[in-house]
Amino acid sequence: MSRTAIPRYQQLKDGIIERISSGELRPGDRVPSENELVLAESVSRMTANRALRELTDEGYVERVAGRGTFVSDFRAQSHVREVQNIAEEIAARGHRHTADVIARVQAEARGEVAQALHVDAGTPVFHVVVVHRENGTPIQVEDRYVLADFAPDTLAQDFARQTPSAYLTSIMPLTEAEQVVRARLPDREIRQLLDMADYEPELVVIRRTWANGRAVTFARLHHPGNRYELVGHHKPYAQHDAARADVVQLESLKK
Amino acid sequence: MSRTAIPRYQQLKDGIIERISSGELRPGDRVPSENELVLAESVSRMTANRALRELTDEGYVERVAGRGTFVSDFRAQSHVREVQNIAEEIAARGHRHTADVIARVQAEARGEVAQALHVDAGTPVFHVVVVHRENGTPIQVEDRYVLADFAPDTLAQDFARQTPSAYLTSIMPLTEAEQVVRARLPDREIRQLLDMADYEPELVVIRRTWANGRAVTFARLHHPGNRYELVGHHKPYAQHDAARADVVQLESLKK
DNA sequence: AAGTGGTCTAGACCACATT
DNA sequence: ATGTGGTCTAGACCACTTC
Numbered sequence: 001m002s003r004t005a006i007p008r009y010q011q012l013k014d015g016i017i018e019r020i021s022s023g024e025l026r027p028g029d030r031v032p033s034e035n036e037l038v039l040a041e042s043v044s045r046m047t048a049n050r051a052l053r054e055l056t057d058e059g060y061v062e063r064v065a066g067r068g069t070f071v072s073d074f075r076a077q078s079h080v081r082e083v084q085n086i087a088e089e090i091a092a093r094g095h096r097h098t099a100d101v102i103a104r105v106q107a108e109a110r111g112e113v114a115q116a117l118h119v120d121a122g123t124p125v126f127h128v129v130v131v132h133r134e135n136g137t138p139i140q141v142e143d144r145y146v147l148a149d150f151a152p153d154t155l156a157q158d159f160a161r162q163t164p165s166a167y168l169t170s171i172m173p174l175t176e177a178e179q180v181v182r183a184r185l186p187d188r189e190i191r192q193l194l195d196m197a198d199y200e201p202e203l204v205v206i207r208r209t210w211a212n213g214r215a216v217t218f219a220r221l222h223h224p225g226n227r228y229e230l231v232g233h234h235k236p237y238a239q240h241d242a243a244r245a246d247v248v249q250l251e252s253l254k255k
Numbered sequence: 256m257s258r259t260a261i262p263r264y265q266q267l268k269d270g271i272i273e274r275i276s277s278g279e280l281r282p283g284d285r286v287p288s289e290n291e292l293v294l295a296e297s298v299s300r301m302t303a304n305r306a307l308r309e310l311t312d313e314g315y316v317e318r319v320a321g322r323g324t325f326v327s328d329f330r331a332q333s334h335v336r337e338v339q340n341i342a343e344e345i346a347a348r349g350h351r352h353t354a355d356v357i358a359r360v361q362a363e364a365r366g367e368v369a370q371a372l373h374v375d376a377g378t379p380v381f382h383v384v385v386v387h388r389e390n391g392t393p394i395q396v397e398d399r400y401v402l403a404d405f406a407p408d409t410l411a412q413d414f415a416r417q418t419p420s421a422y423l424t425s426i427m428p429l430t431e432a433e434q435v436v437r438a439r440l441p442d443r444e445i446r447q448l449l450d451m452a453d454y455e456p457e458l459v460v461i462r463r464t465w466a467n468g469r470a471v472t473f474a475r476l477h478h479p480g481n482r483y484e485l486v487g488h489h490k491p492y493a494q495h496d497a498a499r500a501d502v503v504q505l506e507s508l509k510k
Numbered sequence: 511a512a513g514t515g516g517t518c519t520a521g522a523c524c525a526c527a528t529t
Numbered sequence: 530a531t532g533t534g535g536t537c538t539a540g541a542c543c544a545c546t547t548c
Contacts, residue, residue, distance in 0.1 A: 007517065033533060044519045046301070049534080057312075065534040066527030183438030183458035183480035201456030201480065203438035225438035225456065262536065288514060299538040304515080320515040321546030514546075520539100527533075 008043055012051035020060060020071055021212050023172070027073040031061050086142075087163045090134045098136070099160045102129040102193070106148065106155065113145045116208050116218040124148035130159050131193050138194045139228055144219040150211070168209075168217060176210035181230065186222065194224045201225035263298055267306035275315060275326055276427070276467055282328040286316050315428075327428075341397075342418050345389045353391070354415045357384040357448070361403065361410065368400045371463050371473040379403035385414050386448050393449045394483055399474040405466070423464075423472055431465035436485060441477065449479045456480035 006014075016032075019025045032040065037048035052069050055061045063069045090097040109123040117125070125145045132140040144164050146154055150171070157167050168174065186194070186202040196202065205221040261269075271287075274280045287295065292303035307324050310316045318324045345352040364378040372380070380400045387395040399419050401409055405426070412422050423429065441449070441457040451457070460476040 009517085035532075045521090046537095047518060049536090050517095052534085063534060064527080065525070066532080068527095068533060179486070181436055181458070181485040183456040183478075185454065185456060199440065199454050201438040201440060203436070223438075230436040231434070264536085290513075300540090301518095302537060304517090305536095307515085318515060319546085320544070321513080323514060323546095512546100512548080515544090517541100517543080519541080522536100522538075524536080525534090527531100529531080 009047050009051040012037060012041060012048065013055055016055060017060060025071050027071050029071045031069040031071060033068055085165060086132050086140055087166065095135045098133045099163065100131045101159050102131060104128050104155060104159065109145065113218055117147060117215045126154040128159060128164050130164065139223060141190055141193050141222040142219060144217060146217045150216040172211045174209045174211050177207055179205055179207040181205050183225065190222045194222065196224045203228060203230065264302050264306040267292060267296060267303065268310055271310060272315060280326050282326050284326045286324040286326060288323055340420060341387050341395055342421065350390045353388045354418065355386045356414050357386060359383050359410060359414065364400065368473055372402060372470045381409040383414060383419050385419065394478060396445055396448050396477040397474060399472060401472045405471040427466045429464045429466050432462055434460055434462040436460050438480065445477045449477065451479045458483060458485065
Protein backbone atom coordinates (compact mmCIF):
# COMPACT_ATOMS: atom_id res chain seq x y z
CA MET A 1 0.00 0.00 0.00
CA SER A 2 1.27 3.43 -0.86
CA ARG A 3 1.37 6.32 1.53
CA THR A 4 -1.98 8.02 1.83
CA ALA A 5 -3.89 5.16 0.28
CA ILE A 6 -7.26 4.26 1.75
CA PRO A 7 -7.03 0.81 3.32
CA ARG A 8 -8.59 -1.96 1.33
CA TYR A 9 -11.04 -2.94 4.09
CA GLN A 10 -12.19 0.67 4.29
CA GLN A 11 -12.81 0.73 0.57
CA LEU A 12 -14.95 -2.36 0.90
CA LYS A 13 -16.89 -0.76 3.75
CA ASP A 14 -17.42 2.46 1.83
CA GLY A 15 -18.67 0.56 -1.17
CA ILE A 16 -21.23 -1.37 0.83
CA ILE A 17 -22.36 1.70 2.76
CA GLU A 18 -22.85 3.47 -0.55
CA ARG A 19 -24.98 0.63 -1.87
CA ILE A 20 -27.12 0.83 1.26
CA SER A 21 -27.43 4.62 1.21
CA SER A 22 -28.38 4.66 -2.45
CA GLY A 23 -31.17 2.21 -1.79
CA GLU A 24 -29.64 -0.50 -3.98
CA LEU A 25 -29.36 -2.68 -0.89
CA ARG A 26 -32.43 -2.49 1.30
CA PRO A 27 -32.97 -3.71 4.87
CA GLY A 28 -33.02 -7.49 4.92
CA ASP A 29 -31.12 -7.80 1.65
CA ARG A 30 -28.16 -10.09 1.55
CA VAL A 31 -24.73 -8.51 1.43
CA PRO A 32 -21.90 -10.26 -0.44
CA SER A 33 -20.32 -12.98 1.67
CA GLU A 34 -16.68 -12.97 2.63
CA ASN A 35 -15.81 -15.49 -0.05
CA GLU A 36 -17.70 -13.52 -2.68
CA LEU A 37 -15.77 -10.40 -1.72
CA VAL A 38 -12.53 -12.37 -1.91
CA LEU A 39 -13.29 -13.26 -5.52
CA ALA A 40 -14.95 -10.04 -6.64
CA GLU A 41 -12.62 -7.60 -4.96
CA SER A 42 -9.42 -9.62 -5.04
CA VAL A 43 -8.74 -9.40 -1.32
CA SER A 44 -7.90 -12.00 1.26
CA ARG A 45 -10.64 -13.38 3.41
CA MET A 46 -9.25 -11.66 6.49
CA THR A 47 -9.65 -8.30 4.80
CA ALA A 48 -13.19 -9.05 3.71
CA ASN A 49 -13.90 -10.28 7.22
CA ARG A 50 -12.65 -7.09 8.79
CA ALA A 51 -14.80 -4.95 6.51
CA LEU A 52 -17.98 -6.89 7.28
CA ARG A 53 -17.16 -7.19 10.97
CA GLU A 54 -16.72 -3.45 11.34
CA LEU A 55 -19.93 -2.80 9.44
CA THR A 56 -21.59 -5.06 12.01
CA ASP A 57 -20.11 -3.10 14.91
CA GLU A 58 -21.36 0.08 13.31
CA GLY A 59 -24.85 -1.28 12.91
CA TYR A 60 -25.11 -1.34 9.15
CA VAL A 61 -25.41 -5.08 8.79
CA GLU A 62 -26.15 -8.18 10.82
CA ARG A 63 -24.30 -11.42 10.43
CA VAL A 64 -25.51 -14.94 11.10
CA ALA A 65 -23.01 -17.76 10.95
CA GLY A 66 -24.13 -20.29 8.41
CA ARG A 67 -26.63 -17.94 6.76
CA GLY A 68 -24.95 -14.78 5.66
CA THR A 69 -24.72 -11.04 6.12
CA PHE A 70 -27.81 -8.87 5.81
CA VAL A 71 -28.58 -5.17 5.80
CA SER A 72 -29.98 -4.07 9.17
CA ASP A 73 -33.62 -3.14 9.40
CA PHE A 74 -33.51 0.56 10.06
CA ARG A 75 -37.14 0.76 11.00
CA ALA A 76 -36.93 -1.85 13.70
CA GLN A 77 -33.79 -0.63 15.41
CA SER A 78 -33.91 2.83 13.99
CA HIS A 79 -30.48 4.33 13.67
CA VAL A 80 -31.37 7.41 15.56
CA ARG A 81 -33.82 6.04 18.02
CA GLU A 82 -35.17 8.81 20.07
CA VAL A 83 -38.31 10.79 20.53
CA GLN A 84 -38.75 9.97 16.86
CA ASN A 85 -40.81 6.88 17.47
CA ILE A 86 -43.05 8.39 20.09
CA ALA A 87 -45.86 6.15 18.92
CA GLU A 88 -43.71 3.10 19.57
CA GLU A 89 -42.65 4.41 22.95
CA ILE A 90 -46.24 4.82 23.98
CA ALA A 91 -47.13 1.40 22.63
CA ALA A 92 -44.21 -0.09 24.55
CA ARG A 93 -45.79 1.22 27.73
CA GLY A 94 -48.98 -0.55 26.80
CA HIS A 95 -50.79 2.71 26.24
CA ARG A 96 -52.82 4.04 23.39
CA HIS A 97 -51.28 6.52 20.98
CA THR A 98 -53.42 8.93 19.01
CA ALA A 99 -52.45 11.94 16.98
CA ASP A 100 -54.18 15.03 15.67
CA VAL A 101 -52.84 16.69 12.57
CA ILE A 102 -53.03 20.44 13.20
CA ALA A 103 -51.32 21.49 9.98
CA ARG A 104 -49.87 19.89 6.89
CA VAL A 105 -48.88 22.41 4.24
CA GLN A 106 -46.23 23.25 1.73
CA ALA A 107 -44.13 26.26 2.60
CA GLU A 108 -40.77 27.86 2.00
CA ALA A 109 -37.80 27.58 4.32
CA ARG A 110 -37.12 30.80 6.19
CA GLY A 111 -34.79 31.93 8.93
CA GLU A 112 -34.08 29.31 11.53
CA VAL A 113 -35.51 26.53 9.39
CA ALA A 114 -33.44 27.41 6.32
CA GLN A 115 -30.37 27.78 8.45
CA ALA A 116 -30.87 24.48 10.21
CA LEU A 117 -31.38 22.58 6.98
CA HIS A 118 -28.52 24.35 5.21
CA VAL A 119 -30.70 25.53 2.36
CA ASP A 120 -31.43 28.93 0.87
CA ALA A 121 -34.45 30.85 2.01
CA GLY A 122 -37.35 29.99 -0.26
CA THR A 123 -36.48 26.32 -0.65
CA PRO A 124 -39.68 24.27 -0.71
CA VAL A 125 -40.41 22.45 2.53
CA PHE A 126 -43.39 20.75 4.06
CA HIS A 127 -44.57 21.97 7.41
CA VAL A 128 -46.40 19.51 9.62
CA VAL A 129 -47.80 20.07 13.09
CA VAL A 130 -49.05 17.05 14.99
CA VAL A 131 -50.26 16.67 18.57
CA HIS A 132 -49.45 13.25 20.02
CA ARG A 133 -51.58 11.86 22.82
CA GLU A 134 -51.05 9.04 25.26
CA ASN A 135 -54.35 7.58 26.42
CA GLY A 136 -55.91 10.83 25.34
CA THR A 137 -53.53 13.13 27.24
CA PRO A 138 -51.45 15.36 24.97
CA ILE A 139 -47.75 14.75 25.52
CA GLN A 140 -46.02 16.19 22.49
CA VAL A 141 -46.51 18.88 19.90
CA GLU A 142 -44.42 17.96 16.90
CA ASP A 143 -43.64 21.02 14.79
CA ARG A 144 -41.72 19.63 11.85
CA TYR A 145 -40.23 20.83 8.60
CA VAL A 146 -39.15 18.41 5.87
CA LEU A 147 -37.20 19.13 2.72
CA ALA A 148 -39.76 18.76 -0.05
CA ASP A 149 -37.46 17.03 -2.49
CA PHE A 150 -36.44 14.48 0.12
CA ALA A 151 -39.98 13.35 0.83
CA PRO A 152 -42.23 14.60 -1.99
CA ASP A 153 -45.16 12.46 -0.87
CA THR A 154 -45.35 14.05 2.56
CA LEU A 155 -48.65 15.84 1.97
CA ALA A 156 -50.30 12.57 0.97
CA GLN A 157 -49.51 10.88 4.27
CA ASP A 158 -51.98 10.35 7.06
CA PHE A 159 -49.91 11.35 10.07
CA ALA A 160 -52.67 10.39 12.45
CA ARG A 161 -51.88 6.81 11.51
CA GLN A 162 -48.12 6.89 10.91
CA THR A 163 -45.93 9.46 12.65
CA PRO A 164 -43.88 11.78 10.48
CA SER A 165 -40.72 10.19 11.86
CA ALA A 166 -41.81 6.70 10.98
CA TYR A 167 -42.67 7.88 7.51
CA LEU A 168 -39.32 9.59 7.03
CA THR A 169 -37.42 6.60 8.37
CA SER A 170 -39.22 4.37 5.91
CA ILE A 171 -37.89 6.45 3.03
CA MET A 172 -34.27 6.29 4.07
CA PRO A 173 -32.33 5.45 7.21
CA LEU A 174 -31.76 8.56 9.28
CA THR A 175 -28.09 8.34 10.08
CA GLU A 176 -27.36 11.29 12.27
CA ALA A 177 -29.15 13.66 14.58
CA GLU A 178 -28.37 16.75 16.55
CA GLN A 179 -30.61 17.94 19.27
CA VAL A 180 -30.89 20.77 21.71
CA VAL A 181 -32.93 20.44 24.87
CA ARG A 182 -34.34 23.50 26.61
CA ALA A 183 -36.56 24.24 29.54
CA ARG A 184 -38.79 27.27 29.15
CA LEU A 185 -42.24 28.64 29.63
CA PRO A 186 -44.39 27.75 26.64
CA ASP A 187 -46.19 30.29 24.52
CA ARG A 188 -49.95 30.37 24.64
CA GLU A 189 -50.51 28.10 21.63
CA ILE A 190 -48.31 25.32 22.93
CA ARG A 191 -49.80 25.62 26.39
CA GLN A 192 -53.28 25.22 24.99
CA LEU A 193 -52.39 22.34 22.68
CA LEU A 194 -50.71 20.48 25.54
CA ASP A 195 -53.37 21.43 28.08
CA MET A 196 -50.77 22.81 30.46
CA ALA A 197 -51.20 24.70 33.70
CA ASP A 198 -50.13 28.32 34.11
CA TYR A 199 -46.40 28.65 34.71
CA GLU A 200 -45.82 24.97 33.94
CA PRO A 201 -42.51 24.75 32.05
CA GLU A 202 -42.16 22.86 28.83
CA LEU A 203 -39.30 20.64 27.74
CA VAL A 204 -38.41 21.50 24.16
CA VAL A 205 -36.30 19.26 21.96
CA ILE A 206 -35.07 20.92 18.80
CA ARG A 207 -33.68 18.39 16.42
CA ARG A 208 -32.05 18.21 13.04
CA THR A 209 -31.79 14.85 11.39
CA TRP A 210 -29.55 13.75 8.55
CA ALA A 211 -30.05 11.15 5.87
CA ASN A 212 -27.49 10.30 3.27
CA GLY A 213 -25.19 13.04 4.42
CA ARG A 214 -27.54 16.03 4.39
CA ALA A 215 -29.94 17.54 6.87
CA VAL A 216 -33.43 16.62 5.71
CA THR A 217 -35.73 17.50 8.57
CA PHE A 218 -35.95 19.97 11.41
CA ALA A 219 -38.35 19.61 14.29
CA ARG A 220 -39.37 21.32 17.48
CA LEU A 221 -40.82 18.84 19.92
CA HIS A 222 -42.72 20.44 22.79
CA HIS A 223 -43.49 18.44 25.93
CA PRO A 224 -45.28 19.36 29.14
CA GLY A 225 -42.66 19.52 31.90
CA ASN A 226 -44.98 18.11 34.55
CA ARG A 227 -45.80 15.02 32.56
CA TYR A 228 -42.68 14.24 30.60
CA GLU A 229 -38.99 13.61 30.92
CA LEU A 230 -36.21 12.55 28.64
CA VAL A 231 -34.24 9.44 29.46
CA GLY A 232 -30.85 8.73 27.99
CA HIS A 233 -28.52 5.85 28.50
CA HIS A 234 -24.89 6.02 27.54
CA LYS A 235 -22.77 2.94 27.32
CA PRO A 236 -20.05 4.74 25.43
CA TYR A 237 -18.03 1.98 23.96
CA ALA A 238 -20.38 -0.93 24.13
CA GLN A 239 -21.04 -2.53 20.82
CA HIS A 240 -24.69 -2.32 19.99
CA ASP A 241 -26.13 0.17 22.45
CA ALA A 242 -24.68 3.22 20.79
CA ALA A 243 -26.70 6.26 21.71
CA ARG A 244 -30.19 6.01 23.02
CA ALA A 245 -32.70 8.48 24.35
CA ASP A 246 -36.35 7.83 24.83
CA VAL A 247 -39.17 9.84 26.20
CA VAL A 248 -40.79 8.12 29.13
CA GLN A 249 -43.64 8.94 31.37
CA LEU A 250 -43.10 10.50 34.74
CA GLU A 251 -43.79 8.42 37.82
CA SER A 252 -46.41 10.90 38.89
CA LEU A 253 -48.39 10.30 35.74
CA LYS A 254 -48.16 6.53 35.98
CA LYS A 255 -49.98 6.51 39.29
CA MET B 256 -10.78 -23.57 19.59
CA SER B 257 -13.32 -25.66 21.42
CA ARG B 258 -17.00 -24.95 21.53
CA THR B 259 -17.87 -22.24 23.99
CA ALA B 260 -14.30 -21.09 24.37
CA ILE B 261 -13.66 -17.39 24.77
CA PRO B 262 -11.78 -16.15 21.71
CA ARG B 263 -8.11 -15.59 22.23
CA TYR B 264 -8.27 -11.90 21.28
CA GLN B 265 -11.05 -11.42 23.83
CA GLN B 266 -8.93 -13.05 26.51
CA LEU B 267 -6.14 -10.62 25.73
CA LYS B 268 -8.57 -7.69 25.89
CA ASP B 269 -10.01 -8.86 29.21
CA GLY B 270 -6.55 -9.24 30.67
CA ILE B 271 -5.51 -5.73 29.72
CA ILE B 272 -8.82 -4.20 30.86
CA GLU B 273 -8.36 -5.97 34.18
CA ARG B 274 -4.87 -4.52 34.56
CA ILE B 275 -6.28 -1.06 33.87
CA SER B 276 -9.25 -1.43 36.20
CA SER B 277 -7.08 -2.73 39.01
CA GLY B 278 -4.84 0.29 38.73
CA GLU B 279 -1.79 -1.74 37.73
CA LEU B 280 -1.77 0.13 34.43
CA ARG B 281 -2.47 3.82 34.82
CA PRO B 282 -3.29 6.45 32.16
CA GLY B 283 -0.21 7.08 30.06
CA ASP B 284 1.40 3.77 30.90
CA ARG B 285 2.66 1.67 28.08
CA VAL B 286 0.70 -1.45 27.20
CA PRO B 287 2.51 -4.53 25.85
CA SER B 288 3.23 -4.17 22.15
CA GLU B 289 1.91 -6.58 19.58
CA ASN B 290 5.22 -8.39 19.37
CA GLU B 291 5.44 -8.66 23.13
CA LEU B 292 1.97 -10.17 23.24
CA VAL B 293 2.95 -12.60 20.50
CA LEU B 294 5.81 -13.89 22.64
CA ALA B 295 4.19 -13.66 26.07
CA GLU B 296 0.77 -15.00 25.13
CA SER B 297 1.74 -17.32 22.30
CA VAL B 298 -0.61 -15.80 19.76
CA SER B 299 -0.08 -14.62 16.24
CA ARG B 300 0.47 -10.96 15.62
CA MET B 301 -2.91 -10.60 13.92
CA THR B 302 -4.62 -11.79 17.07
CA ALA B 303 -2.63 -9.41 19.25
CA ASN B 304 -3.41 -6.65 16.76
CA ARG B 305 -7.12 -7.30 16.91
CA ALA B 306 -7.13 -7.17 20.70
CA LEU B 307 -5.27 -3.87 20.83
CA ARG B 308 -7.23 -2.40 17.94
CA GLU B 309 -10.56 -3.14 19.57
CA LEU B 310 -9.33 -1.71 22.85
CA THR B 311 -8.55 1.43 20.87
CA ASP B 312 -12.04 1.55 19.36
CA GLU B 313 -13.49 1.14 22.84
CA GLY B 314 -11.41 3.98 24.21
CA TYR B 315 -9.24 2.08 26.63
CA VAL B 316 -5.93 2.71 24.91
CA GLU B 317 -4.37 4.92 22.28
CA ARG B 318 -1.92 3.71 19.69
CA VAL B 319 0.83 5.62 17.95
CA ALA B 320 2.66 3.93 15.12
CA GLY B 321 6.33 3.86 15.87
CA ARG B 322 5.88 4.57 19.57
CA GLY B 323 3.54 2.10 21.14
CA THR B 324 0.20 1.57 22.84
CA PHE B 325 -0.71 3.57 25.91
CA VAL B 326 -3.53 3.61 28.42
CA SER B 327 -5.96 6.43 27.62
CA ASP B 328 -6.08 9.44 29.85
CA PHE B 329 -9.60 9.18 31.16
CA ARG B 330 -9.51 12.71 32.39
CA ALA B 331 -8.89 14.20 28.99
CA GLN B 332 -11.36 12.27 26.87
CA SER B 333 -13.60 11.14 29.64
CA HIS B 334 -15.43 7.99 28.79
CA VAL B 335 -18.77 9.46 29.54
CA ARG B 336 -18.25 12.93 28.29
CA GLU B 337 -21.18 15.02 29.18
CA VAL B 338 -22.16 17.70 31.58
CA GLN B 339 -19.54 16.02 33.74
CA ASN B 340 -16.69 18.22 32.64
CA ILE B 341 -18.50 21.49 32.96
CA ALA B 342 -15.24 23.21 33.80
CA GLU B 343 -13.76 22.02 30.52
CA GLU B 344 -16.83 23.05 28.60
CA ILE B 345 -16.59 26.55 29.99
CA ALA B 346 -12.88 26.66 29.29
CA ALA B 347 -13.53 25.50 25.74
CA ARG B 348 -15.71 28.56 25.24
CA GLY B 349 -12.83 30.70 26.42
CA HIS B 350 -14.63 31.64 29.59
CA ARG B 351 -13.65 31.50 33.21
CA HIS B 352 -14.93 28.71 35.43
CA THR B 353 -15.24 29.16 39.16
CA ALA B 354 -16.95 27.03 41.74
CA ASP B 355 -18.29 27.47 45.25
CA VAL B 356 -18.49 24.48 47.50
CA ILE B 357 -21.79 24.77 49.39
CA ALA B 358 -21.57 21.46 51.21
CA ARG B 359 -19.17 18.56 51.53
CA VAL B 360 -20.18 16.07 54.19
CA GLN B 361 -20.40 12.40 54.93
CA ALA B 362 -23.91 11.02 55.07
CA GLU B 363 -25.93 7.85 54.70
CA ALA B 364 -27.75 6.83 51.56
CA ARG B 365 -31.50 7.17 51.90
CA GLY B 366 -34.50 6.83 49.65
CA GLU B 367 -33.89 7.95 46.10
CA VAL B 368 -30.12 8.00 46.56
CA ALA B 369 -29.91 4.49 47.99
CA GLN B 370 -32.22 3.23 45.31
CA ALA B 371 -30.28 4.86 42.51
CA LEU B 372 -26.96 3.50 43.72
CA HIS B 373 -28.37 0.04 44.44
CA VAL B 374 -27.24 0.06 48.05
CA ASP B 375 -29.04 -0.43 51.34
CA ALA B 376 -30.26 2.59 53.25
CA GLY B 377 -27.55 3.66 55.67
CA THR B 378 -24.64 2.92 53.34
CA PRO B 379 -21.97 5.61 53.80
CA VAL B 380 -21.91 8.20 51.05
CA PHE B 381 -20.40 11.60 50.56
CA HIS B 382 -22.70 14.46 49.74
CA VAL B 383 -21.27 17.38 47.81
CA VAL B 384 -23.02 20.51 46.61
CA VAL B 385 -21.14 22.82 44.27
CA VAL B 386 -22.25 25.90 42.38
CA HIS B 387 -20.46 26.30 39.05
CA ARG B 388 -20.07 29.75 37.53
CA GLU B 389 -19.18 30.90 34.05
CA ASN B 390 -17.58 34.34 34.11
CA GLY B 391 -19.19 34.78 37.49
CA THR B 392 -22.72 33.84 36.43
CA PRO B 393 -24.03 30.69 38.12
CA ILE B 394 -24.95 28.07 35.58
CA GLN B 395 -25.11 24.81 37.46
CA VAL B 396 -25.85 23.53 40.93
CA GLU B 397 -24.24 20.13 41.27
CA ASP B 398 -25.90 18.09 44.00
CA ARG B 399 -23.90 14.88 44.10
CA TYR B 400 -23.70 11.69 46.13
CA VAL B 401 -20.69 9.38 45.91
CA LEU B 402 -20.28 5.91 47.38
CA ALA B 403 -17.82 6.39 50.23
CA ASP B 404 -15.88 3.20 49.60
CA PHE B 405 -15.42 4.05 45.95
CA ALA B 406 -13.80 7.41 46.63
CA PRO B 407 -12.72 7.49 50.30
CA ASP B 408 -10.67 10.65 49.80
CA THR B 409 -13.62 12.71 48.61
CA LEU B 410 -13.80 14.93 51.68
CA ALA B 411 -10.13 15.87 51.27
CA GLN B 412 -10.66 17.26 47.78
CA ASP B 413 -10.86 20.94 46.91
CA PHE B 414 -13.82 20.96 44.55
CA ALA B 415 -13.39 24.64 43.85
CA ARG B 416 -10.25 23.66 41.96
CA GLN B 417 -11.15 20.29 40.51
CA THR B 418 -14.77 19.37 39.78
CA PRO B 419 -16.18 16.31 41.49
CA SER B 420 -16.58 14.65 38.11
CA ALA B 421 -12.97 15.23 37.19
CA TYR B 422 -11.91 13.81 40.52
CA LEU B 423 -14.07 10.72 40.15
CA THR B 424 -12.90 10.15 36.61
CA SER B 425 -9.31 10.31 37.77
CA ILE B 426 -9.94 7.43 40.14
CA MET B 427 -11.41 5.11 37.58
CA PRO B 428 -12.90 5.41 34.12
CA LEU B 429 -16.64 5.99 34.30
CA THR B 430 -17.94 3.52 31.80
CA GLU B 431 -21.66 4.02 31.73
CA ALA B 432 -24.19 6.67 32.54
CA GLU B 433 -27.94 7.00 32.69
CA GLN B 434 -29.61 10.34 32.79
CA VAL B 435 -33.04 11.84 33.03
CA VAL B 436 -33.75 15.37 31.85
CA ARG B 437 -36.66 17.34 33.25
CA ALA B 438 -38.06 20.82 32.94
CA ARG B 439 -39.64 22.20 36.08
CA LEU B 440 -39.93 25.19 38.33
CA PRO B 441 -37.04 25.23 40.78
CA ASP B 442 -37.48 25.27 44.50
CA ARG B 443 -36.46 28.38 46.38
CA GLU B 444 -32.94 27.21 47.26
CA ILE B 445 -32.00 26.36 43.68
CA ARG B 446 -33.55 29.56 42.40
CA GLN B 447 -31.45 31.58 44.81
CA LEU B 448 -28.23 29.69 44.14
CA LEU B 449 -28.67 30.13 40.40
CA ASP B 450 -29.90 33.71 40.68
CA MET B 451 -33.01 32.92 38.67
CA ALA B 452 -36.04 35.06 37.94
CA ASP B 453 -39.49 34.22 39.27
CA TYR B 454 -41.21 31.55 37.22
CA GLU B 455 -38.04 30.85 35.26
CA PRO B 456 -37.92 27.08 34.65
CA GLU B 457 -34.88 25.01 35.41
CA LEU B 458 -33.40 22.19 33.37
CA VAL B 459 -32.57 19.32 35.68
CA VAL B 460 -30.31 16.45 34.72
CA ILE B 461 -30.43 13.51 37.07
CA ARG B 462 -27.62 11.13 36.42
CA ARG B 463 -26.27 7.84 37.64
CA THR B 464 -22.79 6.85 36.61
CA TRP B 465 -21.13 3.45 36.67
CA ALA B 466 -17.53 2.46 37.12
CA ASN B 467 -16.29 -1.07 36.97
CA GLY B 468 -19.78 -2.44 36.68
CA ARG B 469 -21.48 -0.74 39.63
CA ALA B 470 -23.25 2.56 40.13
CA VAL B 471 -20.88 4.76 42.10
CA THR B 472 -22.33 8.25 41.94
CA PHE B 473 -25.69 9.94 41.67
CA ALA B 474 -26.11 13.58 40.84
CA ARG B 475 -28.78 16.19 40.32
CA LEU B 476 -27.55 18.94 38.04
CA HIS B 477 -29.70 22.06 38.10
CA HIS B 478 -29.44 24.66 35.32
CA PRO B 479 -31.24 27.93 34.73
CA GLY B 480 -33.58 27.45 31.76
CA ASN B 481 -33.05 30.94 30.43
CA ARG B 482 -29.30 30.62 30.29
CA TYR B 483 -28.64 27.00 29.50
CA GLU B 484 -29.43 24.25 27.09
CA LEU B 485 -28.29 20.72 26.50
CA VAL B 486 -26.77 19.82 23.17
CA GLY B 487 -26.51 16.28 21.98
CA HIS B 488 -25.12 14.88 18.79
CA HIS B 489 -25.84 11.38 17.69
CA LYS B 490 -23.84 9.76 14.98
CA PRO B 491 -25.02 6.35 15.97
CA TYR B 492 -22.54 4.09 14.36
CA ALA B 493 -19.66 6.38 13.65
CA GLN B 494 -16.40 5.19 15.02
CA HIS B 495 -15.12 7.57 17.61
CA ASP B 496 -18.00 9.92 18.27
CA ALA B 497 -19.95 7.48 20.35
CA ALA B 498 -22.27 9.42 22.58
CA ARG B 499 -21.82 13.06 23.27
CA ALA B 500 -23.80 15.69 25.09
CA ASP B 501 -22.45 18.99 26.20
CA VAL B 502 -23.97 21.92 27.93
CA VAL B 503 -23.57 25.04 25.90
CA GLN B 504 -24.50 28.59 26.43
CA LEU B 505 -27.63 30.03 24.93
CA GLU B 506 -27.29 32.53 22.15
CA SER B 507 -29.01 35.11 24.25
CA LEU B 508 -26.33 34.88 26.87
CA LYS B 509 -23.51 35.11 24.37
CA LYS B 510 -24.63 38.52 23.23
C1' DA C 511 19.20 -0.10 13.13
C1' DA C 512 15.53 -1.63 15.79
C1' DG C 513 10.96 -1.42 17.31
C1' DT C 514 6.24 0.06 16.64
C1' DG C 515 1.68 0.04 14.69
C1' DG C 516 -1.16 -0.53 10.02
C1' DT C 517 -2.18 -3.47 6.71
C1' DC C 518 -2.56 -7.56 3.83
C1' DT C 519 -2.13 -12.40 2.31
C1' DA C 520 -3.04 -17.49 1.78
C1' DG C 521 -4.03 -20.81 4.08
C1' DA C 522 -6.40 -23.41 8.02
C1' DC C 523 -9.92 -25.45 11.50
C1' DC C 524 -14.31 -24.99 13.58
C1' DA C 525 -19.49 -24.65 14.49
C1' DC C 526 -23.44 -23.78 12.37
C1' DA C 527 -27.19 -23.40 8.77
C1' DT C 528 -29.07 -24.63 4.48
C1' DT C 529 -29.83 -27.72 0.77
C1' DA D 530 -22.30 -31.64 0.89
C1' DT D 531 -21.76 -26.95 0.59
C1' DG D 532 -21.54 -22.38 2.14
C1' DT D 533 -21.41 -19.20 5.92
C1' DG D 534 -19.31 -16.59 9.54
C1' DG D 535 -15.68 -16.87 13.65
C1' DT D 536 -11.24 -17.45 14.57
C1' DC D 537 -6.25 -18.12 14.21
C1' DT D 538 -1.59 -18.59 12.17
C1' DA D 539 2.97 -17.38 10.07
C1' DG D 540 4.72 -14.56 7.34
C1' DA D 541 5.16 -10.15 4.76
C1' DC D 542 5.68 -5.03 3.35
C1' DC D 543 5.20 -0.36 4.73
C1' DA D 544 5.67 4.20 7.25
C1' DC D 545 6.91 6.03 11.20
C1' DT D 546 9.51 6.89 15.68
C1' DT D 547 13.23 6.31 18.61
C1' DC D 548 17.90 5.27 19.64
